[in-house]
Amino acid sequence: MPERRSDERFATVLxxxxxxxxxxxxxxxxxxxxxxxxxxxxxxxxADVPLEFELQIPDARAAAMARLIWTDGIHYGAQFTG
Structure with missing residues (x-):
């Protein structure tokens, strides 16, 4: 199956x-x-994850706005919006 993502993804544990x-x-x-x-x-x-949210990753000192794209009830995929 071909990869549909536009950017390379990296496995993390954050x-x-x-x-x-x-x-x-x-x-x-x-x-x-x-x-x-x-x-x-x-x-x-x-969890009641909002459609739009701010993702904060303290160990990486990062924060970004994101939009929920998909979920299976445990995993949640989101696209960065800004």
Whole structure:
């Protein structure tokens, strides 16, 4: 199957937070894949992930706005928006 991603992705094991500016809440997550255009996250247990959110990765001193693209209930794929 051909690769559909526009940017090369890199496997990571980083801890992060999904920030919901409207509800002023944070959801703990793990960052498993990272590219210039998006990310794959794992969230233990069920979570109400917002469609648009700020992803914070403290160990990398990084933060970016993202849009949720897909989920299977454990893994979440998001595209960076800004």
């Amino acid at each position: 801890e992060g937070w999904i920030g919901d500016p409207e509800r002023k809440t944070r959801i703990e997550c793990s960052v498993l894949d990272l590219s210039l255009s998006g990310v794959r996250l794992v969230i233990p247990g069920s």
